[in-house]
Amino acid sequence: MRTSHPIRVAEGTTGFLLFTLAYYAPYLPEQLSLAVRDSRVQILLSSALTVPAVQVELLRDLGGHLLLLALCYLAIAWMGVRFARATGVRASVACLLFLTTAWLLLVSGNGLLFPLSDYSVAFDAVAHPGVFAAAVLVFVTGSIVAFWHAFRRRRLVAGLVLAGIIGVSVGAGHWSSAVPVAGPPVRNIVIVGVDSLSGQMAQAARSELPHLAALLEHATLFERAYTPLARTFPAWVSLLSGRAPAEHGAIFNLRQLDRVERDALVTRTLGEAGYRTVFAIDERRFSNLDESFGFDRVVGPRAGVLDFVLQPVNDAPLTNLLLQTNVARSLMPFSRLNAASHANYDANGFVDETLAAIDGVQPLFLAVHFESAHYPFRTRHALRRFDDPNRFRSRHLSALTAVDAQVGRLMEGLSADRRLDDALVIVLSDHGESLGEVEAQTTRGGEPFEVSGYGHGANLLAEHQSRIVLALVRFRDGRPAGSASVRTDQVSLTDLRAVIEHYAQTGEIALHAGSGCMTVETGLRLVAASDYKGLDAGEVAREGAGYYEIDRAGRLHLREDMLRALVDSKDVGWRCRDRLTVYSSVDDRYFAYRIAEDGQHLAEAEPAAQDIARVDAYRIKLRNAVGG
16 A cells, blocks of 8 residues: 555654764764854854854754755665665665665765764774675665666656766766866966975975976075965965055054955966966965956965865765865855865866966966965875874875975976966975974074974074975976076065066076075064964964954854054064074063074174164064054
C-alpha cells in the first residue's frame, strides 16, 4: 500500500532535519562556547549584524549551505526510494541506509581530502581510509541498483540530471574563466610577492624553494632591502606610492580607506600609459587594497568583517568541495581562494584565476601576493615537512614550499601566454618574520640585551622582521635574461615606484636608492600576539576588539578616535646602512646602534643629534596624519 502524500512529506522533512542535525553536529560545541566571549568582541559582532551589507552576505553564505545540503539530501532520498522499489525493502529503511552511508562517506572523505579540516575532529574514528572505502562500496552498489531501477522505469534521464546538479553543487569539477588572449610583445611588469619571507630565510631555504631560486639565479638581488613598516597593507601602499606611511596615510593595517592616499600611485601612472593593472592576493583580512587603488581587477576573497567569522563555518564536507570551484565565488566569496581558510584553500585555483584575469592585449602590470607563509603557517599544499627544533621555523618552511609551487605555476602560465617575452619581474616580500630565535646580542642602555621575538612589525632591531627579499629579473623570450648580481647598498620598498615607471617608459631597469637612509616604524602591537608559543586567537580578538569598528560596506577598520594613542605607542627609527637610531615609546628615550658590515651585529652608540631630529620630524608627520 502506497504511503499518503502528507506522511511522505512528514517523513522527508523529519529525515532532512535529522540529516542536517548530524551534518552540523561538529559545530555545536563551538556555538556553545560563544556565550563566554568577551563583551568587547560581542559588541563588535553585534554591531556587524546591524549592517545591511553584512546581513546580506550572511544570508548568501547560509543559502549556499542550505542549497548544498538540500540537493545532497534530495539526491540521497531519491536513490533510497528507487533502491527500495527495486529490492522490496521498506522505503524508510532504504533511505536511512543511504543517509547513514552518505554521512559516513562525507565525514571520512572530508578527513582524507582536507587533512587540516576541523570538521572531522569530532568523528576522528570515522575519518579513516577503511571507513571511507566501505562507505564508497556500499553507496556505489546501492546507487547502481537505484539507477538501474530508474532506467527500467524510464527515469534515467531525470536521475542523471539530478546527479549532474549535485555534481555541480559539491564542486566535482573545476571551471576556469576565459583563457587569456596574448598579444604582441610589450613591456610587462610582474610583481611576485611572498608574505613573511625575510631575507635571511630566503637565503637559508633557497635549496628548498626551486622556483624562487630559479628566479634569483638571474636576478639583481638587494641584500640590504627593508620595508618601512613590516605589515602588509602599509608595505604595499608604500610600494605603490613611493612614500613613507606617514605621507600616504596607511600607518596601520586596516586604516579607513578614505584616509589613505589612493590617487598618486604607480597604478594611476601605468593606467594612463595604457597598462592593464591587476592585483591578486589570497588573504585580505588585514589588507583592504581594492580597485580604488587604481587596479582594473582584484583577484582573491572578498574583504570584510565576515572574513574573520565564516572560515570555521565554511569548513564542512560539502562546502570544502564547493570551494574548489568557481561556483563558490557567488555563494561563498569570503572563503573562495582564501589562504586563511586553511582547510579548503585552493592554491592552484588562485593562480589560475589570476592568470585568467590578465586577458587582453594591453601591456600588463600584475602584482601577486601569496599569503600561505604567514602565521599560523598552515596549508594543506605543503610539499615537504621539516624536522627542526623550532617548530615554528619548520612550519614556516613547509608553508613556503607551497608558495614556491604557486610561484612556479604562475611563471609557467605567464610564459605560456607570452607575458614574459619582454618583462620586468620583481620578487619581493612585504616583511619578514621573527620565529623566536636570538637574532643578535647587544646592549640596551648599557645592559646586556638579546634581540628576539615573534612576528613582524613589532621590533625595529629585528632584522628578521624588517629585512625583506627584493630582486629584479629581466625576461626576454619567456626566459630570464642576464646573470645574477648582488647589491649591498640599502634600499627600500619605496624605491620601487621609480623603477617600475622608468621601465615602463624606457625598457631600462635601474634602482637608485633615495638618500641611503629611511624611516622605519612599528605597527599595532598586541600583547596577546607577542609570543607564538602561547598565542590564543580568542585573547588576540579580545585585546584588539576595542580598536575596531565596521563601516557600511561591512569592512573592519581601525577607529580614527583611537589612532592618536596608537601613533604615540609606535617605535620610530632612522635606519642608515651603518647605523640605526630608534625612539622607544615604552622607554620614552632614544637608542642608537652601529650596524656591522654584515648587517647582523649591533653595537650600542650615542644617538646622533641629526638622527634624533629625523625621528622627531617623522613622529610629527605621524601625528599630523591622524589630525594630532
